[in-house]
Amino acid sequence: MRVLVVDDHPLLRQGLSDLLGALPDVEAVTTVPDGSGAAAAAVDGAVDVVLMDLSMPGTDGLVATREVVAARPGARVVVLTTFAENDRILAALDAGAVGYLLKDAEPEEIIRAVRDAAAGHAPFSARAAAALVAERRPRAAAPETAPGTGPVDRVGPADVLTAREREVLALVATGLPNKSVARRLDISEKTVKAHLTRVFTAIGVGDRTSAALWAQRHGLTHDADL
Structure with missing residues (x-):
């Protein structure tokens, strides 16, 4: 896997560069200081994943993301920024980004996001996912177009999830990361991940954002003890 940091x-x-370059599955890490050289670096380095800042002098991250996606369609752009506002998240997705992380993410979360992006998934920080849930809440009644829609979407959570799985999903849907969910429920982070894997399969979704939307439609977040 080849990674570009912008x-x-x-x-x-x-x-x-030091964090990712030390991973056995990362072949090379290229860095550029602004968006103007991102597309060329992505092509020259045959990169698989791009970590893209949004706010930079000159060419900003949105423009650079469009240029990278156009120049190297196979590259997976994951935004890494300090901004968690809906308009910025949606603008990044419109530009072609497949994921959205915040700069306060733990190193393990960044590593996982890079690997997930390379594997074709859409990594989102918990706060970004929660922001998207809030943005899409008024449109959640469109059952045939919302993520996680299907036969399982027409039954209640109690029909497809255990009580513990519903608790985990409710907390994840409020934007809590796995570590905080584990602390809240007094279980291990590994157990939280195992529950989420089962939840994704049971409700027919592939990522946290879609799972959070499903939980919102079914009123699970109302039961989260915040």
Whole structure:
């Protein structure tokens, strides 16, 4: 796997390069200081995943994302930024990004996101996923177009999920990361991940965002003890 880091902060670029470059499945990490050179670097480096900052001098991350996707369609762009507002998230997705992380993410979350993106998944930070849930809540009544729709979407959560799985999903849908869910329920983070794997299969979705939308449609977030 080849990774490109696009960010105007040299310490962050170096830190991400060191973090990802030490992984056995990462062949190379290229870094560029702004969006203007991102597309060329993506092509020259034959990159698989791009970590893209949004706010940079000159060419910003949205423009750079469009250019990268156009120049190297196989590259998977994951935004890495400090902004969690709906309009920025949706703009990034419209530009061609497949994931959205915040810069306060733990190193393990960044590593997982890069690997997930390379595998064809759509990694989102918990806060970004929660923001999308809030944005789409008024449209949640469209059962044939919303993610997670299908035969299982027409039955209640109690029909397809255990009580513990419903608890885990309800907390995830409010934007909590796995570590916080584990702490709240007094279980291990590994157990949370196992529950989520089962939840995704049971309700017919492939990522946290779609699962959160499903939970919102079925009123599970109302039961989360915040």
